[in-house]
Amino acid sequence: MCNTCGCNVTDANRHLLDDPAAQAHETSxxxxxxxxxxxxxxNDREAAHNREHFDEHAVLVLNLMSSPGSGKTRLLEATIDALRGEARIAVIEGDLETENDADRIRAKGVVAHQITTGTACHLDAHMVHDALHHVALEGLDVxxxxxxxxxxxxxxxxxxxxxxVTLLxxxxxxxxxxxxxxxxxxxxLMLITKADLLGAIEEFAPERAxxxxxxxxxxxxxxxxxxKTGVGLATWLDWLRAEIRAQKARVAAGETLRPKVQPEGAALHAHDHEHTHLHEHPHTHGDGVTHSHPHSHTHAHGHAHSHGHEGEHRHEHADGHAAGDDHDHAHGG
Amino acid sequence: MHELSVCQALVDQLADLARREAAQRVTAAVLRVGPMSGIVPDLLLHAFPFASAETVADGAELRFEHAPVRVACRRCGAETDAEPGRLVCGACGDWQTRLVSGDELLLVSVELER
Structure with a gap:
């Protein structure tokens, strides 16, 4: 029993925690x-419920986060164009007001549902659950x-x-x-976006980011x-393809995945299933594209390298050979 | 601010607890909130009276347990203090660390009036 965080407190054993006789030291x-x-x-329980829905349909779900105006919708438009006929995509948009972003996605022929949060500064699991009533998961890849x-x-x-996926x-x-x-x-995954402006904004050094x-x-x-220019897009699409394949493989194996870093929960639940060997091999070939290759071994990681299309690259390999920490086997704590 | 959402979740939890314990009132709640949780304790304090108004937690005192930012180094094994914006090992300087404390967002305990 994990006494650190209460992660294993369920309706079945809660009485132990509440009963002073059974767990005297638990009650001060x-x-x-x-x-x-x-x-x-x-929220976390609702999120787990959403994840079950997603896994039931073997859909990969990515949460895109960034400042306003960093190019999330533009990236989605380019991604939809590039994967047309290859991957079936749907989008849930979160904004305080307007249907503008959803309209831009719909113009690409993709189902988009807009959540207008009013004044709320974030999406939560309940809002996403409600949105799922408007987005059919059947047949979706991502x-x-x-x-x-x-x-x-x-x-x-x-x-x-x-x-x-966080954009900067x-x-x-x-x-x-x-x-x-x-x-x-x-x-x-961190995406450094608007790379076409790197030449004009000398204050921004990808290495420093x-x-x-x-x-x-x-x-x-x-x-x-x-x-905008398509620079670096091929590598992003390869990452995406590999993640879609990995999600299907996980579902076939009866596994699921939560984002690597969970607020609070992860640290307390990390009973060290981690066997991490991290190697960094920064390759600087000098020009706009900075890569870092995820060997973050989910199984079925066919992360195809697609260099050589956009000229020279600056590479950074962060080989996170994390054998076990990528998976959530829904262990009981 | 998302602290209001968190406060509403807290008030819901307190109400559930009070019901289960057959308590009339929640008089205090102890929280453990780390800097890496993304939640600011002061903002929770400010939001709490609004979120708890006319609930069993109305007037309850919120107390916070300190949760320092601590990292364990995967390379040298040392466990050291760190800054929220820089989670590198305090001993050898390597960035390959694991956060062992500092992202908690927990309701630790409550005091009830039965």
Missing amino acids: AGGAVVVLQRLLDA LFIENVGNLVCPASFDLGQHRN SVTEGDDKPAKYPVMFRAAD IRAFRDLANPGPVLTVSA
């Missing part, structure tokens, strides 16, 4: 009741959830996604990971892309 003096429950427990543009709040709410546009500054550590620590990202102990891949 003064009539206080020990709870040890995540504050976002209700569902993108475009979160509300905000580098703070969305990081704290699990939606049921399998991966977090070059106009924002390369120190953003250090300024918003909770958000960038939660990223399974990657350094700041690594300083959050994040071994995740980093890709530099421009949805």
